[in-house]
Amino acid sequence: MSATIRRTRLFASALTAVALLAGAGCSSSEAAEPDAATAAGYNLTPEQNRITTDEVPEIAAKVPQAIRDRGTLVVTGSAGTAPPLRFYADDDKTIIGSETDIAYLVGDVLGLDIELTAADWAQNFVRIDSGEADTFISNVTVTEERKEKYDFATYRLDSLAVEVKKGSDITFSGPKDIAGLTLGVGSGTNQEALLVEWNEQNVAAGLEPAEILYYQQATDYYLALGSGRIDAYVGPNPSSSFHALQTGETEVVGTFSGAGLDLQGEIAVLTKKDNGLIGAIHAALNHLIENGTYTEVLERWGITSEALDASEINPPGLPKKQ
Structure with missing residues (x-):
């Protein structure tokens, strides 16, 4: 196999x-609310x-x-x-x-x-x-x-989500919060484009750069999150919310529109x-x-x-x- x-x-x-x-x-x-009623x-x-x-x-x-x-x-x-x-x-x-x-x-x-x-x-x-x-x-x-x-x-x-290991001190309320983090994201996605843009803005403002790592399969980025290779995964909110609910090991610490902060994607x-x-x-x-x-x-x-x-x-x- x-x-x-x-x-x-x-x-x-x-x-x-x-x-x-x-x-x-x-x-x-916050993570469990969208899916708890239908998981059973x-x-x-x-x-x-x-x-x-x-x-x-x-x-x-x-x-x-x-x-x-x-x-x-x-x-x-x-x-x-x-x-x-x-x-x-x-x-x-x-x-x-x-x-x-x-x-x-x-x-x-x-x-x-x-x-x-x-x-x-x-x-x-x-x-x-x-x-x-x-x-x-x-x-x-x-x-x-x-x-x-x-x-x-x-x-x-x-809606996109920032998912982290439960109990971490990571929070997310806006682009500045990704400074200094190692982030996992799907290559070629709009969330990748947003993270790259935010990272460039942060560096220009004198903040510590984020490291962005790319994955194609859910199993890969969740292995990376579980092992500590990445601090957070940024992906679709429904998937992150469901994953957090089904494992009990991660949590969603923030959500944002897939079109950025000024437009609902x-x-x-x-x-x-x-x-x-x-x-x-x-x-x-x-x-x-x-x-x-x-x-x-x-x-x-x-x-x-x-x-x-x-x-x-x-x-x-x-x-x-x-």
Whole structure:
């Protein structure tokens, strides 16, 4: 058995344990609040009994003809394990989570089967560019730079978290608090861009520089956090909150918008720009919001605090670096 599979199974076992224990209660903390209500009975199996909805022919008609003829929407996303967003079931191969549930619901409305694929973060953009995948649905933040090449239809707020070992004296209320820390972050993500920018600002102001280390897999950055190689991990708030709840060894000491301090970031479905698909996806998402199945998915995964009232196409995103 490979080391990767062993780590995946250990991670799944930890999730199972938290599902059994959460019903008995948990300590009050900022990190536990978003997910505590749904951790009990957490379904890790390939048989997800997903929330479904009916096809809406007038929305399905908006899908480009080539995709309608194919009958399948190819969805790419992160290959990493990041509950409750996108991760592997206890068979080590079936991709489950809130992001996949949203994808399947969009497919229902559009009358399309969903083909889920996985790749490292940067490779997902390559798959969209080449036409290998139709959509990228995996906690993708809208940014102004990305909008030059891609279209977006939003479906969730983007909140990032600073996660540290429980009992550390690290706090976070703003960019100055990263000075002197060793931080783990996913390469090529918007949180990386924010940390680099904040670090440059801090150094210019005479503060001690932070060291930023890059990781692709959740198992890797949590091993680094547990061993003390990094002081904090900066990533999606739903994943950090869930991890803190399920292990009891870490805590979230601060959150901020994925678009920085001056703009609320939003998570969106990404498609190739001007290929005619985003209008159908946008209409499908708003239908899901209106019929309540969208809310059911967020409730199922404990992330209702990141709900949107309506989907938007290409809203203001994380600004370009000056």
